[in-house]
Amino acid sequence: MTKFLILPLALIFLAAFTPANDPSIPADVQALLDKNGCAACHAMGRKLVGPAWPEIAAKGYSKKKIASLVAKPEPSNWPGYVPMVAQKVPKAEMDKIATWLVSLKK
Ligand code: HEC
Known part of the structure; x- marks a missing residue:
């Protein structure tokens, strides 16, 4: 019986500990990045015209600083x-x- 529990538990564990910088952007955020044109120059995993999102995040800016x-x-x-x-x-x-x-x- 426990055998059948291991796989689902492992999956739950994986899902819970997937890093916050998973390459997928939440759909609602992606919609805003598309709408405001950000996605044309910024992406998750690589440099486009502008730096990749995680690179910008690594600067450790506050929300206010980002907006400014x-x-x-x-x-x-x-x-x-x-x-x-x-x-x-x-x-x-x-x-x-x-x-x-x-x-x-x-
Ligand atoms: C035409 C291309 C282009 C578009 C559109 C664009 N960016 Fe950028 N972005 C860049 C480039 C190039 C840089 C790096 C040079 C600079 O900061 O001037 C940058 C830098 C940034 C930075 C880092 C600023 C800093 O000083 O560290 C943030 C945050 C950012 N962009 C957010 C956004 C957001 C949010 C949008 C959409 C509203 C957006 N960008 C749209 C090209 C773009």
């Missing part, structure tokens, strides 16, 4: 990249994106 950097980029933070164009994002949406970005930090 999106509204007023500081290209000197990213040598070797073209400067990001300032983005206008509705506050509630920016908040959601920033909350997610902060959560990626290992």
